[in-house]
Amino acid sequence: MLSTYRYPKYDYLPPPELTSKSQRRYPLVVVGAGPVGLCAAIDLALQGLPVLLLDEDDTVSVGSRGVCYAKRTLEILDRLGVGDAVVSKGVSWNIGRTFYRNEEVYHFNLLPQPDHKRPGMINLQQYYLEEYLIARARQFTHLDIRFKNRVVFIDPRPDGVLLHVETPDGAYSLEADWVIAADGAKSSIRKMMNLDVEGKVFLDRFLIADVVMKADFPAERWFWFDPPFHPGQSVLLHRQADNVWRIDFQLGWQADPEEEKKPEKVIPRIRAMLGDEREFELEWVSVYTFQCRRMSKFRHGRVLFVGDAAHQVSPFGARGANSGIQDTDNLCWKLKLVIDGKAPDRLLDSYSDERIFAADENIMNSTRSTDFITPKSRTSLTFRNAVLTLARHHPFARALVNSGRLSVPAFLVASTLNTPDQESFAGEMIPGAPMDDAPLKVDGKPAWLLDQVGNRFVVLHYAADPQQIDATMRHEIQQLALDAIPIEVLLVTPAASGTAHGLRVLEDYSGRYAERYDARPGTTYLIRPDQHVAARWRAFDAASIRAATMRATANLS
Amino acid sequence: MSLILSPNFHEPGRHFFRAYGPGDEFYEALIEMHRDLSDEQSALVNARLILLLANHIGDLSVLRDALRIAREGVF
Ligand SMILES: Cc1cc2nc3c(=O)[nH]c(=O)nc-3n(C[C@H](O)[C@H](O)[C@H](O)COP(=O)(O)OP(=O)(O)OC[C@H]3O[C@@H](n4cnc5c(N)ncnc54)[C@H](O)[C@@H]3O)c2cc1C
Numbered sequence: 001m002l003s004t005y006r007y008p009k010y011d012y013l014p015p016p017e018l019t020s021k022s023q024r025r026y027p028l029v030v031v032g033a034g035p036v037g038l039c040a041a042i043d044l045a046l047q048g049l050p051v052l053l054l055d056e057d058d059t060v061s062v063g064s065r066g067v068c069y070a071k072r073t074l075e076i077l078d079r080l081g082v083g084d085a086v087v088s089k090g091v092s093w094n095i096g097r098t099f100y101r102n103e104e105v106y107h108f109n110l111l112p113q114p115d116h117k118r119p120g121m122i123n124l125q126q127y128y129l130e131e132y133l134i135a136r137a138r139q140f141t142h143l144d145i146r147f148k149n150r151v152v153f154i155d156p157r158p159d160g161v162l163l164h165v166e167t168p169d170g171a172y173s174l175e176a177d178w179v180i181a182a183d184g185a186k187s188s189i190r191k192m193m194n195l196d197v198e199g200k201v202f203l204d205r206f207l208i209a210d211v212v213m214k215a216d217f218p219a220e221r222w223f224w225f226d227p228p229f230h231p232g233q234s235v236l237l238h239r240q241a242d243n244v245w246r247i248d249f250q251l252g253w254q255a256d257p258e259e260e261k262k263p264e265k266v267i268p269r270i271r272a273m274l275g276d277e278r279e280f281e282l283e284w285v286s287v288y289t290f291q292c293r294r295m296s297k298f299r300h301g302r303v304l305f306v307g308d309a310a311h312q313v314s315p316f317g318a319r320g321a322n323s324g325i326q327d328t329d330n331l332c333w334k335l336k337l338v339i340d341g342k343a344p345d346r347l348l349d350s351y352s353d354e355r356i357f358a359a360d361e362n363i364m365n366s367t368r369s370t371d372f373i374t375p376k377s378r379t380s381l382t383f384r385n386a387v388l389t390l391a392r393h394h395p396f397a398r399a400l401v402n403s404g405r406l407s408v409p410a411f412l413v414a415s416t417l418n419t420p421d422q423e424s425f426a427g428e429m430i431p432g433a434p435m436d437d438a439p440l441k442v443d444g445k446p447a448w449l450l451d452q453v454g455n456r457f458v459v460l461h462y463a464a465d466p467q468q469i470d471a472t473m474r475h476e477i478q479q480l481a482l483d484a485i486p487i488e489v490l491l492v493t494p495a496a497s498g499t500a501h502g503l504r505v506l507e508d509y510s511g512r513y514a515e516r517y518d519a520r521p522g523t524t525y526l527i528r529p530d531q532h533v534a535a536r537w538r539a540f541d542a543a544s545i546r547a548a549t550m551r552a553t554a555n556l557s
Numbered sequence: 558m559s560l561i562l563s564p565n566f567h568e569p570g571r572h573f574f575r576a577y578g579p580g581d582e583f584y585e586a587l588i589e590m591h592r593d594l595s596d597e598q599s600a601l602v603n604a605r606l607i608l609l610l611a612n613h614i615g616d617l618s619v620l621r622d623a624l625r626i627a628r629e630g631v632f
Contacts, residue, residue, distance in 0.1 A: 368581050371588060379591045379599040383584075389630065399564040399580045411574050428574060 002283050004212055004242040007059045008131060012148040015165075017172035026052045027339060029163065029176040031151050031189060034061065035126065036307030036324035037182030038133035042080045043332035045140040046455065049339065052176075053143065054165060056150035060134070064208045064284050066126035067238055067246050068221075068318035070407035071111070072434060074118040075531065076329045079454045083118070085132040090122030091239050096221035098403045100388040102228060106398040110406060115512050116437040117448040121406060123219075123240045125210075126321065151183070154192050154303070161302050178335060179303045182324075187309035193300060199293020199363065202314060204374045206288050207249040207260050211270060213280035214243055223403040225373075225388055229272040234373050234403075244283055247273070248315075250374060257287035290314035290370070292363045298352040304331060311359040316369040316404035319362040326409060327355050333455070333529035337553055342485050347554035350417055358410035365405045372402035409434035412532060419526075419535035419548040426518040429525070433533045438512040441496065442505075449513060450531060452490060452506055457549055458527045459489040461540050462508075462519035466491045466500030474501055476542040485549055487526075492519065528552055560622040 017024060030041045033055035041053040069077075069086065077083040097107040110120025137143050152171070153164035161176045181189040190197065222237040224230070233250040240246055249269055251260055259265060266285050274280065294311035298304065307324030331351045337343035375381040390397035411433050412418070418431035429436060438449040453460070459480070463469060469477075469491070480487040491500060494514065496507040508514055517525060526535040526548050535548035550556045566579035573579050590606075591599045611620055 365581070368585050372584070375588075377591065377599070378596050379594070379603070380588050383587065387584075390626075394562045394626070396562050396564050396580075399577060400584055402577070402581060402584070405575070405577055405581070408575065 003281060004244055004283065005125065005127060007062065007127065008134075010058045010134065010145075010147045012058055012168060013146070014169045015146055015149065015167060015172060017174060018167065018169050023173055023175065025160070025175040025177070026050070027177045028052065028180070028335070029054065029161075029174070029178070030180040030182055031055075031163075032182035032184055032307075032309070033057075033130075033134070033137075033145060033147075034182060034184055034307065034324075035066065035129055035133060035321045036328060037180065038130065038137055039076070039080060039325045040180050040182055040306060040328040040332060041143055041145070042082075042133065042137050042140070043328055044335065045137070045143040046080065047332060047336040048142075049336060050142040051140075051144070052174075053137070053145045054149040054151060055145070055147055058147035060127040060130035062127070064210050064246065064286055066129065066318070066321040067123050067240055068121050068322075068406065069124060069129065070318065070322045071116065071118045071120050072407070072409040073322045073325050074122065075437070075450050076325055078118070078451065079329075079531070080133075080136065082132050082136045085135075086124060086129060087118065087122055089128055089132075089241050090124035091219045091241060092119040092122050093219040093221065093239075094120040095218075096223065096403070096406070098401055099222070099224045099227065100391070101226055103392060105388055105391040106401045113436070115439050115510060117439075117450065118437070121221075121318070123238050123246075125240050125242075125244065128241060129321075151189065154179070154189055156193060156301050156303050158301065177302065178339070180328075180331070180335075181303055181305045181309050182307050182328075183309050185308040185312050187305070189303065190295065190305065190309055193303065195295060195300065197293050197295045197310075197312075199291060199312075200367075201289065201291040202370055202374065203253040204289065204370075205251040205253060205255045205257060205260075206290070206315075207251050207255075207266065207269070207285065208288060209247045209249070209266055209270060209285050210240070210283040211245045211247060211280045212243055212283050213245060213274075213278060215245065215274075215278065225384075225403070227273075230269065235273065236403075245280075251287070255287070260287050261285050288315075292367050292370070294356065294359045294363060298327070298355055299348050304335070304348065304351065306331060310355070311363070313362050313366040314370045315366075316373060317362070317366045317406050318404075319366055319407045322407035323358060323362050326358065327351075329530045330355055334553075337485065343553040343555055350415065350554060354410075354412050354415050354417075357412060357414055361410045362407075369402050369404045373404075417528075417534065417552045417554065419551050421536065423538045425536065427516060429517050429533050429536070431533050431535055435527065435531045435533065436516040438508065438516055439510050440492075440513065441507040441509050444496075444507075447506070449506070453527045454531050455529050457485060457487045457529060457534075457552070459487055459540075459545055460492050460506075460517075460525040460527060461489055462492045462514070462517075462521060462523040464494065464521040466493050466496070466503060466505050469500065469503065473540060474503070476540075477503065480542060480545065483546070483549075485553060487545060487549055526552070558616060558619060560619050560626070562626075 155162040224235045236248040238246040306327040477489040534552040
């Protein structure tokens, strides 16, 4: 089908239920092996839970879908063990340029801060991302992926969930303690449970063409408003892996999708854009409309909705898969604690609250971008063109040019899991913040802060000299590691010297940690398993750390 | 004071984590204000808005700068 990619075909195996004719109960079932369901399954498997992952298909995402994966997603993929594969195959970029008619009016840098492990964004065809995730998922013997298993019925009960599943060999039923619904925008689970997803559809159509060509354009995002080669509309160009380029042409609502997909319509559009000489080959063409909407709650008893099943956005900002993967980052550690009986199940309501907060931010930003890109009235178009004409000379107008505000994580400032500050701090690493990365040394070797935290509660304690940590505090640190919800204390120090009585030391040799976390001797951060700040203090106090951990796990009522 | 041409949208007491936040919020409110108006009504509302803001700025030298820049390149 594609000249640059062969779709893998994964084996379907008859499920044990069909041979043994018995109904089984599973602690965890994930429905849907798109990028989001796969991340959920891997994350839960990493936590040591047995996972059953069901998907109706037996290959990866077909055609043109996700391209851009944001820094926060890459950090999550690092935690899941696929970051390197994705980043080395993908095209890294930080610069986006915006053109109005013939001229560049504005450019942005997604990573204004230096010294982060991951770039602002990479571009990679969604099928590669899914292929790497499936390869990773298959490394876990306690993660059972069943292809060609379609969920056709759900009965959510207070004490468990009954599912009916269809396979090429017939149907079977199973029970689950918990179900993660990652079955995409058209979620059949959502429909079978009669749940609404509300929002708005944008009355516009976009032609999405993936084109193979050799071109030496830089790895940047290029966006045109009203270019001479496609007057009155917008165009977006992105480079993906394997010399495949993604071109989005805005078509307007009146366009006929079937007509527009024909090569004899598409090729002249692309020629007009690229100039006549360049050789290219069409890889895939589709026409899309987009919507921005979400469910009113992401948790319904024992069924947890993630990704496109829970919320959808327009693609200007690449917030679809990115935000879905961030859902799983938020959910999986909570589910593990609840399953282990270490947190009450209301912790899962905080999943819904925190991710709805994030979804609303994503919907707001992608709606604003869509409204700027495709003005709905004459006045709106006039304002947009006013911004674009002022932008060439005036910085204030450049800041208003909205060709897509690209996916960034939400600061969960309103979360009840946060312990509010009692002392004053500068900078952005407030409770609820997704952590900023920083370069470090561990045992003298270069390392990154984000790779040191995650999957468990961690305390980062900044100490001028770790050897000065006294016996009482060392004892407290050991005790914290033995709590029901273990808390690992890591020392951060400007310059490591000698041993620290067996404590783990991160050397902030560049000073970036101190700068980004406003750290001075004594400064102590409590970090959630999803690399968000839960609490912080100017001094180490085990009782406060425990209380904040209880709050971050909904154990305080 | 001279006309401010660098990004200047803000709101006392609020922190914006993203530099584009306050500008985008203003822009959304501006477009929202015009919702369901005819082109003619929108033109009237825009004129009223300019008058309100101009009076708020007050300083004629600043206003003259703005008038000049607004007109630049529009023939
Ligand atoms: C043109 C375009 C460009 C995009 N660009 C980006 C981008 O740059 N960045 C970005 O982050 N996002 C982007 N997106 C969005 C992204 O593709 C989606 O957000 C993402 O695929 C959502 O992942 P998901 O796992 O939630 O759902 P899906 O990918 O839709 O996966 C759902 C899975 O569930 C399975 N399934 C469905 N029903 C059942 C059932 N009943 N039983 C069993 N299995 C079932 C399906 O087979 C499928 O594998 C783009 C989308 C489009 C269309």
